[in-house]
Amino acid sequence: MTVDGRLARGERTRTAVLDQALRLATVNGLDGLSLSQVADALGVSKSGLFAHWRSKEALQLAVVEHARAQWTDEVIRPALRAPRGVRRLWALHDRRLGFYEAGVLPGGCFFANANFEFNARPGAISDRLGVQSADWMAFLTRLAGEAVETGDLREAGSLPFLMESLGVCAVMQAPVLGPATFRHARQALLDHLRAVAADPTILPELT
Amino acid sequence: MTVDGRLARGERTRTAVLDQALRLATVNGLDGLSLSQVADALGVSKSGLFAHWRSKEALQLAVVEHARAQWTDEVIRPALRAPRGVRRLWALHDRRLGFYEAGVLPGGCFFANANFEFNARPGAISDRLGVQSADWMAFLTRLAGEAVETGDLREAGSLPFLMESLGVCAVMQAPVLGPATFRHARQALLDHLRAVAADPTILPELT
DNA sequence: AATGTTTACGAACGGTCGGTCGCTTTGTAG
DNA sequence: CTACAAAGCGACCGACCGTTCGTAAACATT
Numbered sequence: 001m002t003v004d005g006r007l008a009r010g011e012r013t014r015t016a017v018l019d020q021a022l023r024l025a026t027v028n029g030l031d032g033l034s035l036s037q038v039a040d041a042l043g044v045s046k047s048g049l050f051a052h053w054r055s056k057e058a059l060q061l062a063v064v065e066h067a068r069a070q071w072t073d074e075v076i077r078p079a080l081r082a083p084r085g086v087r088r089l090w091a092l093h094d095r096r097l098g099f100y101e102a103g104v105l106p107g108g109c110f111f112a113n114a115n116f117e118f119n120a121r122p123g124a125i126s127d128r129l130g131v132q133s134a135d136w137m138a139f140l141t142r143l144a145g146e147a148v149e150t151g152d153l154r155e156a157g158s159l160p161f162l163m164e165s166l167g168v169c170a171v172m173q174a175p176v177l178g179p180a181t182f183r184h185a186r187q188a189l190l191d192h193l194r195a196v197a198a199d200p201t202i203l204p205e206l207t
Numbered sequence: 208m209t210v211d212g213r214l215a216r217g218e219r220t221r222t223a224v225l226d227q228a229l230r231l232a233t234v235n236g237l238d239g240l241s242l243s244q245v246a247d248a249l250g251v252s253k254s255g256l257f258a259h260w261r262s263k264e265a266l267q268l269a270v271v272e273h274a275r276a277q278w279t280d281e282v283i284r285p286a287l288r289a290p291r292g293v294r295r296l297w298a299l300h301d302r303r304l305g306f307y308e309a310g311v312l313p314g315g316c317f318f319a320n321a322n323f324e325f326n327a328r329p330g331a332i333s334d335r336l337g338v339q340s341a342d343w344m345a346f347l348t349r350l351a352g353e354a355v356e357t358g359d360l361r362e363a364g365s366l367p368f369l370m371e372s373l374g375v376c377a378v379m380q381a382p383v384l385g386p387a388t389f390r391h392a393r394q395a396l397l398d399h400l401r402a403v404a405a406d407p408t409i410l411p412e413l414t
Numbered sequence: 415a416a417t418g419t420t421t422a423c424g425a426a427c428g429g430t431c432g433g434t435c436g437c438t439t440t441g442t443a444g
Numbered sequence: 445c446t447a448c449a450a451a452g453c454g455a456c457c458g459a460c461c462g463t464t465c466g467t468a469a470a471c472a473t474t
Binding site for chain 2: 026027028029031032106107108112113115116117119120121129130133134137157158161162164165166168169170171172173174175176177184185187188191192195
Binding site for chain 3: 004005006009034035036046047050055056
C-alpha cells in the first residue's frame, strides 16, 4: 500500500497545526486563537492554513474534535482498563486529575475553558461543545450505573455531577491555589465513594 | 451637603459603563471586551471612556472590582442573614445558584468565566482574580469552621471545596443541560450536608 | 464676569485581525 | 517528458482594535 506523498505531508502539517492550535486555545481561548500566532509558532504561512481549513471557524471546530480525541486517548481509554464499578469511577477521576497535573495542555482543560468561553454565545462551536458535554455526562452516568449493577454502589445519585464538579473546580483553582488543589479533589471524591460504596476497602489510600 | 454636578455626572456614567461592561464581559470574555462595543451600547463615545480609565486594562480591573461588589451585595450579604452554621452554608449555596438562575449576568458567573479565561495568562488581571479567588475560598472555609463551632458539623473536611465545585459546575452546564442542572447542584449539597450534619432536620426539603 | 476643571467628543494613528488571490514548489500519473 | 493536482507562500485588502490629541461644552470657584 503506497501513500500519496502530498496527502501524507498535508496530513502531517494538519495534525501539527491542530496540536499547536489546541495548546494555544487553552491559553488565549478558542476564540482568542489567532491564525497568525498558530502559523508563526509552526513556521508556516498564515495563508497556508486556508489550504486545510476554509475559515477560522472550520479550524476551531477541528480543534474541538482534536481535543476530544486527545481526551479519549489520554483519559477515557486508560481508565477503562480498571475493572467495572467503583474502581473504574475512581480510575477515571484519578486519571483526569493526572492529565491536568501533568500540564499536557498549558491552559489546563480545553473543554472547561471552551464551555465557559462559549456558554452565552450561540453558533456552530457552542452547539458542538454542547453535544460533547452531554456525551461526557452520559458517559459518567453510564459508569455510575455500572457500579450499581456490579453491586459496588447502592445508588448512583448525584455521583456523575459530583465527579464533574470536582474535576472542573480543581482545574480552575489549580493555577491559583497550587498542586494541593488536586489533593483536595481526590480526597473529596474518595470520601464520598467510601461513604456510599458497599465495600470501601477496594478503594486506594491517598499517598 | 451639595455635590459637584460634574463629579456626580462622572460617577453616574462610570457605574453605567461598569454595569454594561460587566454584562458584556460575561458574554465575550473580559479580554474579548471591546471598548467600541461598550461605548456603542451606552451611546457614548469610545474616547470618552479614557476620561475615566486610562487604558483598557484599567477598565478591566475596574470591572473585576465591580463584579466583586455585585457578588457581595446579591449573594454574600443576603446569605449572612441566615443563622450561623449549616443553615448559613446552605443559604449561601442556594442564593448563589439563585443568582445564576435569575440570569443577572447573561454569561452566568463573571468570576468562573474570568478564572478560566486567565488561568494561564500572567498579569495584573490574573493576579487580582487570584486574590479574589483565595478570599472567596477563605470565606467558605470560615463559614464551614463556624458550622463546626456551633456544633452543626463534626468536621469541615472538603466542604468548602465541594460547595465551590458544585456551584462552578452548575453554572458551566446550565446553558447546555438546562435548569435541571441547578436542581442537581442543590440536591448534591443537601445530600452531603444531611450526611454530615448533627441535626439534618434543620435543613429544608427541596420543593 | 473671568478662570480653571471635569466630562465628553470627533478625527486620526499604527497595528492586528480574518480572508483573498496569484504564484511557485512538490509530488503523482499517463 | 508532459499534464495535472495538492501544498504552501507572499502580497494585499477592508475591518476593527486600543490609544492619542485637540477641542468644546458643562459646571464650580473666585
